[in-house]
Amino acid sequence: MSLAxxxxxxxxxxKGRVVKGVKFVDIRDAGDPVEVAKRYDRExxxxxxxxxxxxxxxxxxxxIDMVKDIASQVFIPLTVGGGIRTVEDIRAMLNxxxxxxxxxxxxxxxxxFVTEAALRFGSQCIxxxxxxxxxxxxxxxxxxxxxxxTGIDAIEWAKQMVVRGAGEILLTSxxxxxxxxxxxxxxxxxxxxxxxxxxxxxxxxGNLQHLTDGVLQxxxxxxxxxxxxxxxxxxxxxxxxxMQSEGVEVRL
Amino acid sequence: MVDVAVxxxxxxxxxxxxxxxxxxxxxxxxxxxxxxxxxxxxxxxVFPGVGAIRDCMAEIRRLQLDTLLPExxxxxxxxxxxxxxxxxxxSSEENGGVDCIGVLPGKVRFxxxxxxxxxxxxxxxPHMGWNQVQQVRDHPIWHGIEPDSRFYxxxxxxVEAQNSDQIIGSTEYGSNFSAALTEKNLVAVxxxxxxxxxxxxxxxxxxxxxxxxx
Numbered sequence: 001m002s003l004a005x006x007x008x009x010x011x012x013x014x015k016g017r018v019v020k021g022v023k024f025v026d027i028r029d030a031g032d033p034v035e036v037a038k039r040y041d042r043e044x045x046x047x048x049x050x051x052x053x054x055x056x057x058x059x060x061x062x063x064i065d066m067v068k069d070i071a072s073q074v075f076i077p078l079t080v081g082g083g084i085r086t087v088e089d090i091r092a093m094l095n096x097x098x099x100x101x102x103x104x105x106x107x108x109x110x111x112x113f114v115t116e117a118a119l120r121f122g123s124q125c126i127x128x129x130x131x132x133x134x135x136x137x138x139x140x141x142x143x144x145x146x147x148x149x150t151g152i153d154a155i156e157w158a159k160q161m162v163v164r165g166a167g168e169i170l171l172t173s174x175x176x177x178x179x180x181x182x183x184x185x186x187x188x189x190x191x192x193x194x195x196x197x198x199x200x201x202x203x204x205x206g207n208l209q210h211l212t213d214g215v216l217q218x219x220x221x222x223x224x225x226x227x228x229x230x231x232x233x234x235x236x237x238x239x240x241x242x243m244q245s246e247g248v249e250v251r252l
Numbered sequence: 253m254v255d256v257a258v259x260x261x262x263x264x265x266x267x268x269x270x271x272x273x274x275x276x277x278x279x280x281x282x283x284x285x286x287x288x289x290x291x292x293x294x295x296x297x298v299f300p301g302v303g304a305i306r307d308c309m310a311e312i313r314r315l316q317l318d319t320l321l322p323e324x325x326x327x328x329x330x331x332x333x334x335x336x337x338x339x340x341x342x343s344s345e346e347n348g349g350v351d352c353i354g355v356l357p358g359k360v361r362f363x364x365x366x367x368x369x370x371x372x373x374x375x376x377x378p379h380m381g382w383n384q385v386q387q388v389r390d391h392p393i394w395h396g397i398e399p400d401s402r403f404y405x406x407x408x409x410x411v412e413a414q415n416s417d418q419i420i421g422s423t424e425y426g427s428n429f430s431a432a433l434t435e436k437n438l439v440a441v442x443x444x445x446x447x448x449x450x451x452x453x454x455x456x457x458x459x460x461x462x463x464x465x466x
Contacts, residue, residue, distance in 0.1 A: 004382045072271045077447050122303035124406045198376045251382040251402045
């Protein structure tokens with residue numbers, strides 16, 4: 001009996017629609033986040049994360065409606081990240097039915113925002129998203145979707161964010177994101193061992209072995225992936241069975 | 253008449269519980285409310301909660317829920333969830349020590365900064381994710397739910413019940429803690445049934461159909 005390692009599919013959404021092509025034969029409208037979320041729920045996803053890439057402020061209201069729709073039909077934890085900058089942004093997402101929000105750039109601009117958010121809503125719903133890139137012998141964090149260097153050391157930053165009240169760290173390797181070469185296991189392990197809160201590994205998953213490696217070698221508490229699930233290449237159930245066969249505790 | 257009142261005391265995401273109840277019990281009248289009369293008028297009551305205990309208890313006292321809840325559990329089925337469960341205990345170690353409602357004897361304790369499992373492996377705090385619940389006693393709330401089913405947890409403090417007869421579910425995380433308690437018409441759970449997919453929805457459905465006669 002112990003806590004299961006989590007598998008979290010991640011969807012990019014723009015104005016309430018799924019983007020970056022999700023392709024399932026059994027889904028009529030793969031751009032419909034409700035349909036896609038229901039599909040992942042059926043397959044046994046432990047949580048679902050939405051990355052909101054909507055640029056306009058007005059467009060963000062559609063994201064709130066989307067979260068409402070999903071939260072009334074899918075009963076697993078939902079996380080929404082992207083563009084969360086104020087306490088009001090957080091309140092709107094939580095009221096719509098999100099369980100956690102991801103904070104990234106806003107935390108770098110103002111680390112006090114994480115403290116404020118954690119005090120107001122509780123650490124359990126504050127996920128700090130860290131985009132890190134290897135620079136020589138260490139990892140540096142980037143903001144604005146990985147475009148802007150900050151000069152901040154990723155491990156020190158992760159520790160500071162936990163002190164500030166982060167309840168979980170979503171750690172993305174910018175070097176591996178989109179490569180399908182697997183997680184940056186050195187980065188994942190270094191951060192996971194440095195902080196007391198759960199760490200979600202992200203960036204680079206190309207096959208099911210990568211998920212197992214993220215847990216067993218990277219010491220991640222959860223693994224996040226997008227494309228390997230979106231194109232029907234692997235189901236979440238298949239991923240869990242593969243992980244279980246390697247000795248990882250999963251919820252089946 | 254309202255079938256289920258979900259008590260709203262302003263602490264975060266209380267709407268998940270009502271959405272899940274609407275899903276398992278279409279046609280039932282489910283109301284999210286902080287109004288004393290509306291709560292007293294409901295056949296069943298759900299007492300959810302997230303966030304820090306000090307803020308929760310402050311709101312609970314402001315709305316006089318601390319005197320209402322002991323009355324409610326004498327007269328109708330009540331389901332307390334997560335911090336709702338913790339608020340029903342005697343006291344909590346959180347926020348430097350907080351006195352709670354005290355309808356269930358026992359304390360709420362911190363998992364600790366250096367929690368380890370039986371193999372000496374470090375465990376992360378908060379306890380976040382899907383863990384197994386051992387149904388240590390038979391109860392209508394477990395009807396149709398497989399033994400050791402996984403439910404979704406997210407908490408850094410856990411309930412240490414004083415009266416072991418009240419424990420109907422337990423979970424292992426560093427040590428064995430009370431995942432579900434009962435006393436007459438009350439069931440209190442540490443996990444989030446509203447976020448625990450099939451097992452959680454089954455539990456909510458059982459609650460809707462439970463007359464509290466246990």
